[in-house]
Amino acid sequence: MSSAVRIEHVSKVYPRPVSLWRRVAGGQAEDGLQALNDVSLEIAQGEFFGLLGPNGAGKTSLIAILAGLSKATAGRVSVCGYDVQAQFREARRSLGVVPQELVFDPFFTVRETLRLQSGYFGLRNNDGWIDEILENLGLASKADDNMRALSGGMKRRVLVAQALVHRPPVIVLDEPTAGVDVDLRRTLWQFISRLNRMGHTILLTTHYLEEAEELCHRIAMLKSGRIVALDTTRALLAKVGGTRLVLEMGASGWPEGRSRLLDERVVQRQGRRVVLRMDASTEIEALLAQVRGAGGTIEAVEVLRADLEDAFLDIMHGTAGSSLEQAA
Numbered sequence: 580m581s582s583a584v585r586i587e588h589v590s591k592v593y594p595r596p597v598s599l600w601r602r603v604a605g606g607q608a609e610d611g612l613q614a615l616n617d618v619s620l621e622i623a624q625g626e627f628f629g630l631l632g633p634n635g636a637g638k639t640s641l642i643a644i645l646a647g648l649s650k651a652t653a654g655r656v657s658v659c660g661y662d663v664q665a666q667f668r669e670a671r672r673s674l675g676v677v678p679q680e681l682v683f684d685p686f687f688t689v690r691e692t693l694r695l696q697s698g699y700f701g702l703r704n705n706d707g708w709i710d711e712i713l714e715n716l717g718l719a720s721k722a723d724d725n726m727r728a729l730s731g732g733m734k735r736r737v738l739v740a741q742a743l744v745h746r747p748p749v750i751v752l753d754e755p756t757a758g759v760d761v762d763l764r765r766t767l768w769q770f771i772s773r774l775n776r777m778g779h780t781i782l783l784t785t786h787y788l789e790e791a792e793e794l795c796h797r798i799a800m801l802k803s804g805r806i807v808a809l810d811t812t813r814a815l816l817a818k819v820g821g822t823r824l825v826l827e828m829g830a831s832g833w834p835e836g837r838s839r840l841l842d843e844r845v846v847q848r849q850g851r852r853v854v855l856r857m858d859a860s861t862e863i864e865a866l867l868a869q870v871r872g873a874g875g876t877i878e879a880v881e882v883l884r885a886d887l888e889d890a891f892l893d894i895m896h897g898t899a900g901s902s903l904e905q906a907a
């Protein structure tokens with residue numbers, strides 16, 4: 580299958596401004612801030628792809644380069660085979676970007692905003708599609724409302740609608756559900772999933788890992804501008820193991836140092852709460868016996884399924900992330 584997005588060895592360094600006193604002293608700019616460091620990845624047509632990472636990892640910087648809004652310091656990016664710099668128009672036409680920030684023109688109604696955006700792509704008589712988008716995003720009753728009169732969640736729906744007016748084959752959503760209600764999330768994901776089933780490629784960044792787990796076929800994790808994981812969602816979940824055993828320990832706490840095998844099972848510790856990795860739920864009895872055997876008193880037991888949050892924490896803070904980083 581041909582690629583919808585190809586990112587090859589992309590780095591981005593933001594220059595640090597030279598302070599006035601340094602300029603007076605004839606000083607040079609300090610080394611810049613490296614937001615992206617040799618990032619390469621390819622997204623196939625029709626994929627639902629997740630780009631995850633903590634604050635400041637470089638997700639928005641990568642999207643800005645993809646959208647042609649910012650220039651990579653090194654490397655190449657193409658959308659549907661079009662270079663985002665050399666073939667900006669074609670690349671931009673292939674892309675619909677829902678930005679993280681709420682930017683809109685307060686003087687127009689919702690419908691006028693979408694007509695203007697259609698005009699930007701040279702589309703006339705686009706009202707049929709505009710109506711379909713409005714309907715699917717729960718905006719039909721707001722079509723003639725002025726943008727400035729909309730609530731924050733409704734403005735975000737318009738941002739999504741704006742990104743879709745030209746039916747782009749690749750749709751990029753940069754934290755589209757940050758601060759929006761459950762209703763919009765459900766409406767949005769139903770519509771985006773339908774577009775994905777129709778063949779649109781989706782690139783999503785989100786801090787809601789349960790959304791990424793449910794929607795994305797494949798996931799890349801960025802940390803300090805580098806890719807530290809790139810795999811199918813299923814494979815990432817398999818790496819963290821199937822289940823977690825959560826123990827509420829008695830007053831004496833976790834019997835640390837009594838059993839190396841037990842200590843190696845610990846994924847997380849918070850006060851008396853200890854989370855252990857389990858390969859299969861049949862291990863519960865044996866693990867409980869080992870903890871008691873090591874001198875631990877157990878007050879409560881809970882079994883949880885490992886999820887993408889476990890994978891994320893493992894990769895960002897655990898051994899998996901650091902070994903990949905060293906390999907990079």
Ligand SMILES: Nc1ncnc2c1ncn2[C@@H]1O[C@H](COP(=O)(O)OP(=O)(O)OP(=O)(O)O)[C@@H](O)[C@H]1O
Nearest residue numbers: 593612613614632633634635636637638639640641
């Ligand atoms: N225009 C800019 N000028 C200078 N530094 C910038 C600029 N934009 C981003 N940065 C820096 O680059 C790094 C990556 O930021 P970026 O916004 O790409 O991260 P992010 O993964 O999208 O974070 P978040 O999840 O908080 O949105 C950060 O250290 C940020 O401060």
